[in-house]
Amino acid sequence: MSQRYETERAVLMDDVKQVLKDAEVLYKAAVDDGTQEGKILKEKLKAQLTKAQEQYAHLESNVVEKTRAAASNTNDWVHEKPYHAMGVAAVAGLLLGAFLSRCGR
Numbered sequence: 001m002s003q004r005y006e007t008e009r010a011v012l013m014d015d016v017k018q019v020l021k022d023a024e025v026l027y028k029a030a031v032d033d034g035t036q037e038g039k040i041l042k043e044k045l046k047a048q049l050t051k052a053q054e055q056y057a058h059l060e061s062n063v064v065e066k067t068r069a070a071a072s073n074t075n076d077w078v079h080e081k082p083y084h085a086m087g088v089a090a091v092a093g094l095l096l097g098a099f100l101s102r103c104g105r
Contacts, residue, residue, distance in 0.1 A: 008059050015052040022048055 022045040078085040 005062070008055070008062070012052065012055045012059055015048065015055060019045065019048045019052055 022041065025041060
């Protein structure tokens with residue numbers, strides 16, 4: 001799953017980079033001049049932006065779905081094994097306390 005997430009993230013970042021490149025070209029071409037080239041660049045920029053927004057929405061929904069699943073699994077585990085959960089919380093608290101006490105010196 002992590003590999004799939006990284007792949008989707010890389011594709012999204014490439015699309016965002018392409019949108020920025022197209023926006024720079026559009027800016028340099030002075031879109032307001034009314035030329036056919038300016039209109040084509042504007043349409044291309046809009047298409048790239050729409051694609052990037054769709055991919056971002058898809059990636060965001062995947063992240064939300066995975067987070068909810070992880071929270072649900074954690075909740076189930078805590079209810080099934082409360083003493084294990086308290087032990088994990090205690091160890092995490094001890095480690096955090098030790099780390100913070102060393103950083104404070």
